Amino acid sequence: MTDSWSLGDTHLQSRLMIGSALYPSPQVMQTAIEASGADIVTVSLRRQTAGQNMDTNHWQWLNQMPVHWLPNTAGCYGVREAVTTAHMAREMFDTHWLKLEVIGDEQTLQPDPFGLVEAADLLIKDGFEVFPYMTDDLVLAQRLVDVGCRILMPWASPIGSGQGIRQPQNLQLLRERFPEVQLIVDAGLGRPSDAATAMELGCDGVLLNSAIALSPDPTRMAQAFGHAVAAGRMG
C-alpha cells in the first residue's frame, strides 16, 4: 500500500523519520535507516577541534543516502545560539528544514517553550521550515502556530526515555484543535506499538532515534517501527 504525503513542500513515501545518532557503527546506522524506509533523517552539528582530523566517518556514510536531511539545533539552550546554529545548518546541509530545539532543562531535555516560540518566529521570518521540538502543551502549540509553524513535533515523553506516550489525550487534543498542522510525535517512543498508537491518535508521522539505535538489533527494530507506523496509519 502506498501512503504518500507531503511535508512542507516535499513529497514523501514514509511517515517514519529517523535519527542518525547512537548507532554502534556507521554500517549498522546505514542498514537500519534503509530498513526503516524513512525518507527523512535527522542530523546535527558539532564543534571542530583545531588540527583534529574531522570525524567524517558517519557523515560519509550518511551523505551517500538518498534521504532528506532534517538538521537539529541539539544542545542549544538559548534563542541566539539556536538561531545561529540554524543558519550554520542551513548552509551546511543545504536545506531550509530545521528541527528546532531550544532546551530548557538539562536533565530531561525538556524544551524551553518561551525560547522556542521566539526562535521559531525569527527563523520562519528568515525562510526556514521550522519543525519545533516541543512538549504536548496546547497553548504552546497555539503560540507556535501563531508565529507560522505548519509542523509541530510534540514529544511523547522525555527524549531517550522510551516511556512511550505519557499523555495520549494531549496528543489527541492537539490533533483535534490543529487539524491543518502536520503533527509528528518526536521523542520518548520506546516500542513499535507506541508508534502505532501515535498514528492511531491521528498523528501524521513519528520521529525516533534511540529506540532503534540502542536496540540489540537496530535493523530489525527499524523494520518493526516501519511496519508499526504503517499499521497505525491503516488502523
Next chain:
Amino acid sequence: MSQRPNAINLPERESQEIEVNHVPHRLTTPLSVTSLLTQLAHPLDGVAVAVNGAFVPKSQWCTQTLNPGDQIEVVAPMQGG
C-alpha cells in the same frame, strides 16, 4: 603563580588572542576566516562558521577579518537525533 610580564605589555598580549571553539589562539597578523581555517588545518569544505555568536556565510569568509577577542565557532556535520 606565574610571573606577570610588565603592565604595559600584558593588555596588548591578551588583546591579541582569539578563541576557536573555546581554545585560545594567538593572532599574529590580521586574518580572514579562510586564512584562519587554513592556518589551523581545518578543512574548508563541510564546515560552517560563526563569529561572536553570529553566523558568517561562506561567501564572506574571504572578506571578514578577525579581530582580537573574537570568539570563533567552527562546526561540522555529525549524526544526530
